[in-house]
Amino acid sequence: MTVLRVILGDQLTGRLEVVAGADKGRDVILIAEVMAEATYVRHHVKKIAFLFSAMRHFAEALRAAGHVVRYVALDDAANTQSLEGEIRRAVAALQPSRIVVTEPGEWRLRESLKSLEAECGVPLDILPDTRFLCTHAEFDAWAEGRRELRMEYFYREMRRRHGILIEPDGTPAGGRWNFDADNRKPPKPGLASPPRVSFRKDAITLAVLDLVRRHFPDGYGRLEPFHFAVTRRQALRELDHFIAAILPGFGDHQDAMVRGEPYLSHSLLAAYLNAGLLDPLEVCRKAETANRDGLAPLNAAEGFIRQILGWREYVRGLYWRFMPGYVERNALGASEPLPWxxxxxxxxxxxxxxxxxxxxxxxxxxxxxxxxxxxxxxxxxxxxxxxxxxxxxxxxxxxxxxxxxxxxxxxxxxxxxxxxxxxxxxxxxxxxxxxxxxxxxxxxxxxxxxxxxxxxxxxxxxxxxxxxxxxxxxxxxxxxxxxxxxxxxxxxxxxxxxxxxxxxxxxxxxxx
Ligand code: FAD
Ligand code: DLZ
Ligand code: SF4
Missing domain, CATH: 1.10.579.10 (DNA Cyclobutane Dipyrimidine Photolyase, subunit A, domain 3)
Incomplete structure (x- = not known):
């Protein structure tokens, strides 16, 4: 019997079990653009366009690889405009034996998927998100019994566990774990963003831009110019360009800010990492290799790897350990409304x-x-x-x-x-x-x-x-x-x- 395999907008990778474990002749993959997700906060219109275009391109790639994809566009007449509604509708249409989904990155969505199981009367498996380099259990084991949960110690353990920038004798490359002291230089005159790669917009992206323009006329932010990579291939081109041309300068002015220069030597990769177009381990390995090959200094490679292997994994660990109460916290009793x-x-x-x-x-x-x-x-x-x-x-x-x-x-x-x-x-x-x-x-x-x-x-x-x-x-x-x-x-x-x-x-x- 059919297994319904659900892919959320930020899970656009074939490496997850939801895709890798699919039986192409039997299973159906569901991807849905829905108003509930596009409006639960006032998302930037570029963010919506980036995700919708990346979702549509990913669906095309899955079809080309032989998968059956049920893609629901935002303006499909039958769209119920919520993920739960679209799963229910797919269950009614396909009568699957099981529903499989990767754990969402947001508590509210995980809870609502859990409650859907009883309602649909079909087993629903929430699989771990294996894109991350630290599981919930590993983070909890690290955190348990510690008085303070400092990122620095977590990061060292992650370096050791994944053998990144580690010498054969187990010591950190360059003899230090942390090169932050070299990475706080103020901007020098003329400091600017290096050139970036940009992509021609194809028919899918143009259609999405038109859709977003029509459906979010009062949305926050400027929709164009639109430069985002929307496929894994394009994201890899951005990654390779960053590693070759920008990473060497990443560390020095990491904390600097310059008028009219939004990017400086930052990677701009977070949107791709978080949506699944890039894999955090491959990104860290490429930075490590650039350093080993003498193409990027250690302060740059270590500073960059620390952000992904350290901060990114650490904040995710904290989030899941302390939710649902975490977003309610207000230790300093701050109460001013957000200024307009x-x-x-x-x-x-x-x-x-x-x-x-x-x-x-x-x-x-x-x-x-x-x-x-x-x-x-x-x-x-x-x-x-x-x-x-x-x-x-x-x-x-x-x-x-x-x-x-x-x-x-x-x-x-x-x-x-x-x-x-x-x-x-x-x-x-x-x-x-x-x-x-x-x-x-x-x-x-x-x-x-x-x-x-x-x-x-x-x-x-x-x-x-x-x-x-x-x-x-x-x-x-x-x-x-x-x-x-x-x-x-x-x-x-x-x-x-x-x-x-x-x-x-x-x-x-x-x-x-
Ligand atoms: P780079 O400076 O090039 O860093 C490389 C990568 O390291 C990033 O792509 C990102 O994946 C990771 N990274 C760096 N710093 C952090 C961090 N503190 N936590 C987690 N990952 C990190 N990052 C997000 O990905 N999503 C968010 O919604 C987000 N909100 C933030 C809100 C606040 C108030 C602050 C202070 C930081 C936030 N960050 C967030 C962290 C960080 O600012 C962004 O990851 C970074 O600016 C993204 O740009 P970049 O890809 O050019 O990063
Ligand atoms: C952020 C977002 C937006 C704007 N739209 C969709 C969507 O239409 N369909 C979807 O599956 N996901 C979307 N997302 C991402 C989700 O809101 C949510 O943040 C993540 O799936 C959590 O991991
Ligand atoms: Fe500088 Fe003006 Fe910002 Fe104060 S408010 S830190 S003077 S730019």
């Missing part, structure tokens, strides 16, 4: 404006802009973590809850109370000024903390530390900042707190 400028981009703060413009145009902004500009502002201003989380989940082409939520709630907002980060990633305008060229084009002055033209990040930074003194003054990594605060004396402290309140008022009134 996160969507409109209309603010006088040049650094925020730049990050919003890149986000709107490309469904992308690199890690330090997500963390130290838009994330840092939300942390300092005390914006409700759930609202911030929904924004990040919507606006980036690589965003799925398993990876976005720990980065937002844990890394950027400290809303998980320090599960992920040993101290909050809070910084004043001085950091942004050092690591970018944004401030020279800003209405505010990074050197001023109070008064006309004072950079909002400055007073908000000190006010944040003062508000949370009870929690952070005991933190072993923060005594120097409280010593500086104490040395300021009561008048300066009061002026800073008064200024912070003025910034918050301006934020609420849309004047910041």
């Amino acid at each position: 400028f996160y969507w409109s981009g209309e603010t006088r703060m040049a650094c925020m404006r730049e990050a919003f413009a890149q986000t709107r145009d490309h469904a992308y902004s690199h890690h330090i802009q997500r963390l130290m500009v838009t994330g840092n502002f939300a942390l300092l201003a005390g914006i409700d973590p759930k609202a911030v989380h929904e924004w990040y989940l919507a606006v980036y082409a690589d965003a799925y809850e398993w990876v976005e939520a720990p980065n937002t709630l844990g890394m950027a907002l400290y809303a998980d109370g320090g599960l992920l980060a040993s101290k909050p990633y809070a910084a004043s305008g001085n950091y942004i000024n050092r690591m970018s060229n944004f401030c020279s084009g800003c209405a505010y002055d990074p050197a001023r903390s109070v008064g006309e033209g004072a950079c909002p990040f400055n007073a908000l930074y000190w006010d944040f530390l003062a508000r949370h003194r009870d929690r952070f003054s005991r933190n072993a990594r923060m005594p120097h900042v409280y010593a500086t605060w104490d040395r300021m004396g009561p008048d300066k402290q009061a002026a800073l707190r008064h200024q912070a309140e003025a910034h918050r008022t301006a934020m609420r009134e849309g004047r910041l």
